Amino acid sequence: MAQRWYLQSYALTREADDGPHQGFALRILAHHGMDTGHQEHTVDLADAALAQVRGRVPAPTESLFVVCRARALSGAGSPRKALAVAGRARALAESGAGTAGWDAMWGAAAAAVDSHTAAILTRLGDHAGAETHWASAARHYRGTEHQRIAALSTAAEGRAQCAQGHVERACATWGRALDGMTGIRSTRTRQAVITLRSDLARLRRRGARSAQALDDRARVWLHETA
Known part of the structure; x- marks a missing residue:
């Protein structure tokens, strides 16, 4: 259609x-x-x-x-x-x-x-390069009317960090992404948070405390935006 x-x-x-x-x-x-x-x-x-x-x-x-x-x-x-x-x-x-x-x-x-x-x-497979460009995109979008795209770019930046094994940095970045999604309801943001939780599940199994706390936030966000 x-x-x-x-x-x-x-x-x-x-x-x-x-x-x-x-x-x-x-x-x-x-x-x-x-x-x-x-x-x-x-x-x-x-x-x-x-x-x-x-x-x-x-x-x-x-x-x-x-x-x-x-x-x-x-x-x-x-x-x-x-x-x-x-x-x-x-x-x-x-x-x-x-x-x-x-x-x-x-x-x-x-x-x-x-x-x-x-x-x-x-x-x-160049996750370091991808991280740099996602971060740059987020900076361009931040502070504009494109809050949703800024948050999605930040979520993708966190995924690139996770792919490099930077667990704590990824969790901090994903936390900022969730902050940016406050008040937003869209299919793409929900999918980004679902993907985030999937990545966090692997990190939780490795005993990353920051991953557990962030997963709790993501779970609540999904419930509140359902």
């Missing part, structure tokens, strides 16, 4: 002969394919989206399309090529000013580039 509406929005942008918005709709379709696990057309969609906006929108806006292509390449089994493309997206995000308007709905372009780069690095 979601795909049907995305395709309808794309049809309307074609009818209006609005190239940048055609690119926007195609980029959303590419991300939808990645989110739902249907990777077979995501690289083509990302390439088509980028072709519609290249040189026609401010550099920070273009960076969102370039990093979308990077994520698509990563999902298609080319993570190292994806990382090089993500580097170009970062350069674009930092090289100019201004936005196309609609791209600001999800916060600063640099934050989105950081988030997607972190996901690519996680796929490569």
Whole structure:
């Protein structure tokens, strides 16, 4: 159903002969394919989206399309090529000013580039690099209206720390993520806390006290937001 509406929005942008918005709709379709696990057309969609906006929108806006292509390449089994493309997206995000308007709905372009780069690095097993980029994304989002995305970025930062064996640091980071989720109810935040509890279960079995205390907080949070 979601795909049907995305395709309808794309049809309307074609009818209006609005190239940048055609690119926007195609980029959303590419991300939808990645989110739902249907990777077979995501690289083509990302390439088509980028072709519609290249040189026609401010550099920070273009960076969102370039990093979308990077994520698509990563999902298609080319993570190292994806990382090089993500580097170009970062350069674009930092090289100019201004936005196309609609791209600001999800916060600063640099934050989105950081988030997607972190996901690519996680796929490569570079958890230290992923931690750095998740932390940077959280800093960009913190203090803005994007509290939910800031909290999700912080939760992902904690997971990267956990993957490196930094148990105490991960628990402290996850605690900040739970703080940031106060008053938020969404499917993604609930899934993030469920995943957090799954990671904590392994840490509890190793006798980590901080893990037990945090798991209690996470359990209460899930109960209160049910």
